[in-house]
Amino acid sequence: MLQIPEHNIPIVEIKTDFDVQIFIKREDLIHPKISGNKFWKLFFNVNQYLENKPENPLLITFGGAFSNHIASVAAFGKQFNIPTIGIIRGNELENNWQDNPTLSEASKNGMQFFFVPREDYQNKEKLTQKFSEKYPNSLIIPEGGSNEMAVEGVQYMLGNDTKDFDYLCTAVGTGGTIAGISRFAEEHQKVIGIKVVKDDSLGKMIQEWSRRNNFELIDADEKRYGKITDENIRFINWFYNEYHIPLDPIYTGKIMQKIFDLAEKSFFPKGSKILAFHTGGLQGIKGANQFLKSKGRELIAE
Ligand SMILES: Cc1ncc(COP(=O)(O)O)c(C=O)c1O
Incomplete structure (x- = not known):
């Protein structure tokens, strides 16, 4: 049997000029290789x-x-x-x-x-x-x-430190992570899943796993699923310079850019406290940079 490891994952404020407060939970730091969710x-x-x-x-x-x-x-x-x-x-x-x-x-x-x-x-x-x-x-x-046991495991991404937030945001690939966040969120919390893949069956799947209606799915960038865009690379590199937090171009870079975009468009009520989960994926930057380099494109900070 494996023991649940001691985990004390920092929540960091991402200071912006928006009329909401944005924070990021560094689940990517839980283990150097098996990061986040x-x-x-x-x-x-x-x-x-x-x-x-x-x-x-x-x-x-x-x-x-x-x-x-x-x-x-x-x-x-x-x-x-x-x-x-x-x-x-x-x-x-x-x-x-x-x-x-x-x-x-x-x-x-x-x-x-x-x-x-x-x-x-x-x-x-x-x-x-x-x-x-x-x-x-x-x-x-x-x-x-993603499966039932995975959804159960996601409860450990939530704790006393996440209870005060109004919004909990995560990237959605196969749906297990958002389903766990949704299942174990507080009554007052709204869960936002930012979809990075095109899969119309996700909503139903997540609902079955979560058994709650507290979540909403929003497309990261519906026209460019799975694509690494120059605009997102610029955002990731800017974010790294500004906050010293690396993001990957498939999941976390896309969700942070979308959260900024939603905040700018006043999607969140004024004064909301928003928590984004950094679900890791940083190992993918090397492969992405190999591809970007072969095309002569800007590289991603790592
Ligand atoms: C870095 C990262 N973030 C988010 C996700 C999405 O998680 P899920 O597949 O549970 O929706 C994944 C995929 O597992 C991932 O690798």
Whole structure:
């Protein structure tokens, strides 16, 4: 069994001229490699699995070649001494994954890879069946790590220090994080999920996990899902200079820019106290910079 680690995560004020107060909770600092929401989403899944004392424990999961989740599962396995397998979307990196910063770090943390053509990767049910037959004692964690146990784990991102805020804001990918925040938020709090992926089924999924109606989903940038935009890079670099907090270009950079945008447009009532969760993802900056450099574009501060 894993012990819940001591955690004392700072909440930092982001001073602005807006008529609201903005704060950020540095969940990215919980662990140098398993940052933010990923730590809590994995914690109870793995703990429950280990409770049954599996013979030769093994964690298996899915993700893209730059995935924060893949990086986190590998680091989690290393930290708690459990072997890991990553089923990677697309087989184009099968022979040169060493150049990909996420995969090379995951491999250093002991992860073994299976590269799967994109068409086959879509069929997770079939893949899950195949891997559970091959490794019957393993724990197969869904892509992005969101499930009921992950939602339970997210409660540890909330505590006495988050109770006074009027708004709790987080990035939404697979929905487990916002569902946990929504489930465990105080009665008076409103939860804002900033969507960074196009998935129209997210609202329903989150509702099922959270069982509450205290959340609202807002698009980060509906026309440019998954894209790294120059405007966002400028924002991230400006934010880093101003507040000395790094942001990634897929999740946290997008949500902070959106929160600033919403504050400017008076979306939040005057005087509101807003808390954004820094859910990590900073490992992704290296891969993003590799791509940006190849295109001759501005790089991201790290
Ligand atoms: C850095 C970061 N922030 C936010 C999220 C979104 O979390 P969720 O998939 O639970 O919606 C992810 C994905 O796990 C992530 O890697």
